[in-house]
Amino acid sequence: MYTPAEEVGLMGLKLATRVQHALDAIPGDQMVDLMRAIERSATARHLAYQHDGVTETVRLLPCPITLRQDQLGYTHYVSQTVLNCLRRLPDLYFEVPEVRDILRVTPVEEEWLKDCWTPAHREANPVFARLDAVVDYATAEWKDSIKLMEPNMSGIGGLHMAPTAMGVLADLVVPALLAQDAGIRLQLADDIRELLLQDLLEHLDAIGRPEGQIVLVDPKYAAEGPDEPDALAAYYRERHGLSVLHADASELRLVGDEVMYGDKRVDLVYRDASVLDLMDLVEEGVDVAPMRALLKQNRVVSSISAELDQKSCFELFTDPELAERFFTVEERQVMRRHVLWTRLISERHTTSSRGDRIDLLEFVRKGRESLVLKPNRMYGGDGVLVGPSATQGEWETAINQALADAERWVVQEIAPVPVKSFHVRDGDTVQMVPFFVVMGFAPSRYGVAMLTRASQRPVVNLAQRGGICAVMVGARALHTGAYRLQDIPAETSADVAPLSQ
Numbered sequence: 001m002y003t004p005a006e007e008v009g010l011m012g013l014k015l016a017t018r019v020q021h022a023l024d025a026i027p028g029d030q031m032v033d034l035m036r037a038i039e040r041s042a043t044a045r046h047l048a049y050q051h052d053g054v055t056e057t058v059r060l061l062p063c064p065i066t067l068r069q070d071q072l073g074y075t076h077y078v079s080q081t082v083l084n085c086l087r088r089l090p091d092l093y094f095e096v097p098e099v100r101d102i103l104r105v106t107p108v109e110e111e112w113l114k115d116c117w118t119p120a121h122r123e124a125n126p127v128f129a130r131l132d133a134v135v136d137y138a139t140a141e142w143k144d145s146i147k148l149m150e151p152n153m154s155g156i157g158g159l160h161m162a163p164t165a166m167g168v169l170a171d172l173v174v175p176a177l178l179a180q181d182a183g184i185r186l187q188l189a190d191d192i193r194e195l196l197l198q199d200l201l202e203h204l205d206a207i208g209r210p211e212g213q214i215v216l217v218d219p220k221y222a223a224e225g226p227d228e229p230d231a232l233a234a235y236y237r238e239r240h241g242l243s244v245l246h247a248d249a250s251e252l253r254l255v256g257d258e259v260m261y262g263d264k265r266v267d268l269v270y271r272d273a274s275v276l277d278l279m280d281l282v283e284e285g286v287d288v289a290p291m292r293a294l295l296k297q298n299r300v301v302s303s304i305s306a307e308l309d310q311k312s313c314f315e316l317f318t319d320p321e322l323a324e325r326f327f328t329v330e331e332r333q334v335m336r337r338h339v340l341w342t343r344l345i346s347e348r349h350t351t352s353s354r355g356d357r358i359d360l361l362e363f364v365r366k367g368r369e370s371l372v373l374k375p376n377r378m379y380g381g382d383g384v385l386v387g388p389s390a391t392q393g394e395w396e397t398a399i400n401q402a403l404a405d406a407e408r409w410v411v412q413e414i415a416p417v418p419v420k421s422f423h424v425r426d427g428d429t430v431q432m433v434p435f436f437v438v439m440g441f442a443p444s445r446y447g448v449a450m451l452t453r454a455s456q457r458p459v460v461n462l463a464q465r466g467g468i469c470a471v472m473v474g475a476r477a478l479h480t481g482a483y484r485l486q487d488i489p490a491e492t493s494a495d496v497a498p499l500s501q
Helices: 004-024 028-044 069-087 089-095 097-102 107-116 119-123 161-180 192-206 229-240 275-283 289-296 304-308 313-318 320-326 329-338 360-366 392-404
Strands: 048-051 054-057 065-067 130-134 147-152 186-188 214-217 244-247 252-255 258-261 264-266 268-271 342-344 349-351 357-359 371-375 409-413 419-426 429-444 447-455 467-469 471-474 483-485 496-498
Touching: 004 065, 004 161, 028 054, 028 161, 028 419, 028 429, 065 069, 069 089, 069 130, 069 147, 069 304, 069 313, 069 329, 069 429, 069 447, 069 471, 089 097, 089 107, 089 304, 089 313, 097 313, 097 320, 107 275, 107 289, 107 304, 147 313, 147 429, 161 186, 161 192, 161 447, 161 467, 161 471, 192 229, 192 268, 192 429, 192 447, 214 229, 229 244, 252 289, 258 289, 268 289, 313 320, 313 329, 313 342, 313 409, 320 329, 357 360, 360 392, 371 392
Parallel strands: 065 471, 214 244, 214 268
Antiparallel strands: 048 054, 130 147, 130 429, 186 471, 252 258, 258 264, 342 409, 349 357, 371 409, 419 429, 429 447, 447 467, 483 496
């Protein structure tokens, strides 16, 4: 017997099952044609990732990940609560020695942090982040399945890819689903581009520069990573009539107290580069004074507080003694339920996820089956070792290497990564292939956008040539009307309207 809460939770399973059954009912030859159309549309809409300077189309899987409106609302609440805690880290870093040790940065980063964290940042601290997580919305215990793995507080990927993936499936897959089951009602999840734009426009108002020039500062000549800034700038121009520019950090000039890009004054920047990235540019002879001035003047999203972006943030959130000192009861409840137990690897005593006092190294050596090792400040899935997939010898070696590494490592409680089977085209045939699925939540005050990635390996990341999924939300009826995706032009299919009564 299920509890009433679990019965409600199972509605998510019913929605996912109905969508999957409709997709499975599409005849084989039509499914091949549909998947070819998805591939062509993904290429045409620049759903791309650069590997060693070569632009490759990202695999877009045909079945949307579905959730209900109440699930979306709860996910927004959880992710926004954690983001608000992350925003407060700079003051804790400067005031609390234990926090400073957990979030230790290099001397140059600390010098920039001290110089650029000002009282104005406490009043308006813009951080646009993505919280990587696992969650299974198609289970009765879906709330408990939400487990946050790590923060990404600056230059997050998916700004173009996530909404583009939704647009492709809205245009191609949803009509095919409706042909099999006319009762399916779906709408698109929040558009990450719109949430970011709202944050940017509000911060322009906060700093007294309404209608100012927004510039996306992202490497123009990088050979690795998602290729998104130009597409994002084009979207803002075509959809909203806004002049949003894309600049390399090396192209900015400091003129007095103002920063210029060509003949344009830069009022606000959305940045990809961290302080360490900027230091690499200094070694190449680039003047980074413009970016420093912008950070100090609180004209950058994400702000200088994003320099504390480390996986070890979650040690601060999951250490009961520290959490009780710095966070509210409500915040601690969210963290206990949804933030994975995380500790920096070192020879010391601490608390386990159950609150027991433990010798950390002994606990880690014996707990391989329930733990994962990660470099504290790397990204892209590099160096991650999942305990159950390693031998005990490999695990011991990794622990010793982590202890000897000048760059610190964390150990984290492992969370089950949901596995979902997707249709995959192989020439003129289609087969079902299981994929691990990981979510990324990008919250703002107005909603939460989602980037969903899939891989045939348990370490899921686009840098490891994973694929991408689109997220869609089960739509509610409105009086006697019902919602459906309207037939509207590509790239604007995020609009959802009720059927006429």
